[in-house]
Amino acid sequence: MKLITFEGIEGVGKSTQINLILEWLKTKGFSTKLLREPGSTDFGEKIRELLLSKESNISAHTELLLMFAARSEMISEHLINSTCDFILCDRYYHASIAYQGYGRKLSLDLIDQLIKGINCPTPDLTIIYDLDVKTGFKRKANDVIDRIESSGIDFFENVRNGYKELANARAEVEILDASQPVELISQQTKNLVERLF
Numbered sequence: 001m002k003l004i005t006f007e008g009i010e011g012v013g014k015s016t017q018i019n020l021i022l023e024w025l026k027t028k029g030f031s032t033k034l035l036r037e038p039g040s041t042d043f044g045e046k047i048r049e050l051l052l053s054k055e056s057n058i059s060a061h062t063e064l065l066l067m068f069a070a071r072s073e074m075i076s077e078h079l080i081n082s083t084c085d086f087i088l089c090d091r092y093y094h095a096s097i098a099y100q101g102y103g104r105k106l107s108l109d110l111i112d113q114l115i116k117g118i119n120c121p122t123p124d125l126t127i128i129y130d131l132d133v134k135t136g137f138k139r140k141a142n143d144v145i146d147r148i149e150s151s152g153i154d155f156f157e158n159v160r161n162g163y164k165e166l167a168n169a170r171a172e173v174e175i176l177d178a179s180q181p182v183e184l185i186s187q188q189t190k191n192l193v194e195r196l197f
């Protein structure tokens with residue numbers, strides 16, 4: 001099983017790219033599974049609702065721990081012993097590093113300990129779609145904004161920087177320019193995924 005995870009701030013076009021790559025892998029005859037975080041299990045989807053609800057007045061640590069509670073369920077239900085050729089996951093622990101670490105300013109060391117402590121499998125490839133924060137928000141201007149999306153421009157600038165630092169520091173983390181045309185980004189995504197064949 002190869003695990004590919006997709007990351008980026010709001011409005012980068014991540015879902016479009018994931019769906020294109022999913023269809024492409026299927027036409028090549030690979031068995032695939034699409035997951036999202038937080039979510040992908042019955043319990044994880046309940047946690048997702050709580051996390052995104054504007055009625056949830058929670059601390060940054062609670063937010064972090066709930067992300068990892070949902071992640072732990074997803075790992076045991078879908079990742080351990082999977083027989084799929086490819087699992088694609090819309091966000092994974094790099095989002096906790098970027099959003100809760102760089103965005104909320106929680107300890108990166110604590111997040112690292114959680115990643116190791118619950119035995120998160122390391123992805124074979126992580127693709128970060130990078131885009132100017134204001135452009136991302138303009139693209140989402142007509143959407144209903146959830147609790148985390150309401151965190152403000154400065155927060156998302158920090159999240160974006162966190163993603164860039166991750167891409168610089170880790171060999172399996174790649175970054176693509178999300179301001180390019182969709183087809184070009186999709187081709188670049190395929191080129192990265194093809195390395196895993």
Ligand code: TMP
Nearest residue numbers: 037038067091092095096099100148149
């Ligand atoms: P989305 O996947 O639909 O964009 O919604 C998930 C939101 O949760 C998004 O704003 C990013 C955020 N998030 C975190 O803050 N930390 C995490 O670890 C994950 C997986 C998501």
